[in-house]
Amino acid sequence: MTARKIWIAGLATTGMIAFLLLAGAPRVAANNQPSGPSADVKIDNFSFGPQTLTVSVGTTVVWTNRDDIPHTVVSTDGVFKSKVRDTDEKFSYTFTKAGTYPYFCSVHPKMTGKIVVQ
Amino acid sequence: MTNKNQDLIDQRLQDLNNDGVDRRGFLKCMAWAGTGLVWTMSGGIPASRAFAKSYGKDAGKGGDFSFVQISDSHIGFNKPANPDVTATLQTAINKINAMPHKPDFIIHTGDLSQLSKPSEFDTLDQALKAAAAKQIYFVPGEHDMLTDNGQEYLQRYGKGTKGSGWYSFDHKGVHFVGLVNVANLKAGGMGSLGHEQLEWLEADLKGRPASTPIVLFAHIPLWTIYPDWGWGTDDSEQALSYVKRFGSVTVLNGHIHQILQKIEGKVSFHTAMSTAFPQPAPGTAPSAGPMKVPAGQLQRVLGITDVNYLVSGSSLAIVDSPLGDSSSSASGSGLVVVDSLFG
Numbered sequence: 001m002t003a004r005k006i007w008i009a010g011l012a013t014t015g016m017i018a019f020l021l022l023a024g025a026p027r028v029a030a031n032n033q034p035s036g037p038s039a040d041v042k043i044d045n046f047s048f049g050p051q052t053l054t055v056s057v058g059t060t061v062v063w064t065n066r067d068d069i070p071h072t073v074v075s076t077d078g079v080f081k082s083k084v085r086d087t088d089e090k091f092s093y094t095f096t097k098a099g100t101y102p103y104f105c106s107v108h109p110k111m112t113g114k115i116v117v118q
Numbered sequence: 119m120t121n122k123n124q125d126l127i128d129q130r131l132q133d134l135n136n137d138g139v140d141r142r143g144f145l146k147c148m149a150w151a152g153t154g155l156v157w158t159m160s161g162g163i164p165a166s167r168a169f170a171k172s173y174g175k176d177a178g179k180g181g182d183f184s185f186v187q188i189s190d191s192h193i194g195f196n197k198p199a200n201p202d203v204t205a206t207l208q209t210a211i212n213k214i215n216a217m218p219h220k221p222d223f224i225i226h227t228g229d230l231s232q233l234s235k236p237s238e239f240d241t242l243d244q245a246l247k248a249a250a251a252k253q254i255y256f257v258p259g260e261h262d263m264l265t266d267n268g269q270e271y272l273q274r275y276g277k278g279t280k281g282s283g284w285y286s287f288d289h290k291g292v293h294f295v296g297l298v299n300v301a302n303l304k305a306g307g308m309g310s311l312g313h314e315q316l317e318w319l320e321a322d323l324k325g326r327p328a329s330t331p332i333v334l335f336a337h338i339p340l341w342t343i344y345p346d347w348g349w350g351t352d353d354s355e356q357a358l359s360y361v362k363r364f365g366s367v368t369v370l371n372g373h374i375h376q377i378l379q380k381i382e383g384k385v386s387f388h389t390a391m392s393t394a395f396p397q398p399a400p401g402t403a404p405s406a407g408p409m410k411v412p413a414g415q416l417q418r419v420l421g422i423t424d425v426n427y428l429v430s431g432s433s434l435a436i437v438d439s440p441l442g443d444s445s446s447s448a449s450g451s452g453l454v455v456v457d458s459l460f461g
Contacts, residue, residue, distance in 0.1 A: 045404040045405035045407065046347070046405040046406060046407065047405070067405075067407055068195075068197040068199065068407050068408050069407055069408065070232070070233055070261070070264065072264075074305075076305045083265070084233060084234070084264040086233060087197070102305065104305035104306065106303055107260045107261075107303075108260075108348055109303040109304055109305055109306060109307050109308070109348065110306065110307075110308065110346070110348040112305055112306055
């Protein structure tokens with residue numbers, strides 16, 4: 001295999017990983033996380049992204065606050081509630097039952113999101 | 119600029135005199151640009167003048183008095199928008215102490231802390247000890263209620279208050295009401311006072327003569343400034359309906375880290391600058407997050423609000439001044455004064 005082919009193969013692999021991450025596909029969690037699939041919600045500019053996230057039962061959703069301002073992740077129906085999360089702090093919750101879980105930031109209640117568990 | 123913003127900027131001034139004639143002035147609110155003009159309302163006709171000709175000389179006569187509003191200290195915040203919020207709070211206190219007329223007290227309209235941490239409240243208390251005015255009234259911001267339903271805040275600053283920290287007091291004939299609109303917020307909503315507090319407010323104001331000047335203060339604006347960013351209070355109209363019969367109502371808020379004002383009939387609304395960091399004008403940024411300004415500019419967009427009550431004119435005059443040098447007068451930035459007469 002020439003150097004050029006190796007480079008192309010590497011590029012393809014990187015692209016596939018990036019695609020999987022962007023698509024929010026289940027991936028292997030870090031060692032200290034539950035063994036099931038996980039998915040990410042980023043908090044940027046006072047909004048949850050993606051605002052609606054669809055996952056399978058057993059998925060652990062990890063929220064990361066990337067704002068300069070603290071936020072919370074609070075289930076509208078009282079299912080889960082994070083402590084206040086400052087910059088770069090995370091909150092995770094594992095969804096064990098199918099359903100729709102609306103949530104919001106109790107500090108900035110205009111910030112809303114939804115997890116759909118199938 | 120959107121129509122919504124234009125509506126905010128075109129703000130109607132009204133002077134209701136005893137003769138029953140509405141003399142209407144029209145004020146292009148200078149707060150957005152902070153162009154440093156001083157507005158005086160007299161007989162409904164706005165006129166501008168230099169900041170240096172302030173109210174200091176006349177204050178202190180008879181029942182006249184002044185107090186200072188500070189807001190949004192965010193002690194514990196350490197991001198690039200202002201890595202040393204304790205220092206800028208200290209600058210604000212020094213500025214208050216250096217005023218020619220001594221304020222009777224200070225009102226802090228919330229977000230004392232960044233994360234409701236005991237150490238942050240300790241730092242705030244330590245800084246405020248340097249204030250010459252010993253009486254300080256507080257209302258909480260959402261940053262002060264982040265843990266245990268605000269117990270840390272209430273234990274320190276909420277003695278003798280009702281519910282989540284609301285209360286009222288009288289000072290030299292003026293009735294002050296501190297309201298809390300940052301507790302038990304609902305998904306998708308803005309600030310909220312809640313049923314219990316509204317009932318209390320109605321009872322608190324009942325029976326007071328309509329000639330009593332009223333000052334309402336709360337963290338989140340009690341008027342809708344920008345719903346997309348939650349800059350308003352869902353049930354503020356209910357609260358304002360209780361003050362309609364009064365001849366002079368001043369509403370002081372924080373939360374948005376910039377000066378905005380509106381005068382509607384006999385109600386004058388005013389928001390204060392932060393002592394910590396500025397926030398963008400509504401809709402001008404992807405979010406309401408802290409705004410970074412060039413080094414050296416910070417103290418021009420932070421500030422304090424001086425409120426003067428003059429018995430002779432039954433008026434409250436509101437003077438905002440930035441932490442930076444205010445002697446730059448009319449050409450300086452971040453300097454807005456509104457003098458509202460409700461004679």
